Amino acid sequence: MIFLASDVRVPRGGGDQALLRLAAEAGADGVHFGGGCDLELHARLAAAALQLGLGVPSLALPLPERPLPAGRRLPRLSAPARDEREAAIALALRGLEAAAPLAARFGVLDFGEVALTTRPGELARAFARREMEEDEAGARLLAAAVAERRARADSLGDACRWALERVLRAAERAGVTLALQIAATPWQVPSAREATQLVAAFSGAPLGPVWDAGRLSALGALGLGLSDERLRALAGGAVLAIENDAVGIDAGYLPGLGERDARVASLAAPVSVPRIVTGGPQATDAEVAAALLRTRVS
Secondary structure, rough: OOOEEEEOOOOOOHHHHHHHHHHHHHHEEEEOOOOOOOHHHHHHHHHHHHHHOOEEEEEEEEOOOOOOOOOOOOOOOOOOOHHHHHHHHHHHHHHHHHHHOOOOOEEOOOOOOOOOOOHHHHHHHHHHHOOOOOOOOHHHHHHHHHHHHOOEEEHHHHHHHHHHHHHHHHHHHHHHHEEEEEOOOOOOOHHHHHHHHHHOOOOOOOOOEEEEEEHHHHHHHOOOOOOOOHHHHHHHHOOEEEOOOEEEOOOEOOOOOOOOOOOHHHOOOOOOOOEEEEEEEOOOOOHHHHHEEEEHHO
């Protein structure tokens, strides 16, 4: 099964139906509601998708109830403050309630950005200037971010487990499997190791990692790539695959429009695992159709 992500045609500004038309015409089996979506929009478009013969099998968790005002962000499931985590959990539970009547099968968890002293934009600029060698600005920024992220691993892990326990109970009742995206930068959570720990902590629950070739390739471009053993375990244990490419340290390009780390490209999630094809809204309809076909025959 192959689903088209809303990131490809963000359904806003009078173009709500563009995503559904493209998914149907390009041969997708369903639609994943993630980037640019909210629960209000999900409710409106889900019915239209079903009328077109498209499944509505997955969505990101949490989604906002309605479009966020400029300058606002979603509450984070990994937030250090309990009240923020509670707010994020409440939105995730509303998402599961909205998805249940549609027989949704997957919720892709977004734990939110990890705020570090080093900002991601600083590292991105250094990477673009190719200042990543030892003793150069980029290498120092990355080392500082990695060190701070490691120092906060225990507290972040506790926050994620606390939130995940609450969301998992509702997911089990709804028959939804929760999928953990692996961090591609120090500003994301969980890392591959942390995801493995979370899955082990809730052994037997409907929970597993996502195989995301674009994110894993971006991680490798930073010099933080996983071992061959870890990559194989991640691919083999994936409950969902997100198909996209990377350009340098930026993931989220349609398959075929970017590149993949050679070790990542040599592996894949099991063929029985559904695929979500994603990318940026600048891609043409023909490029989206080609990406879907490429994913189907690979």
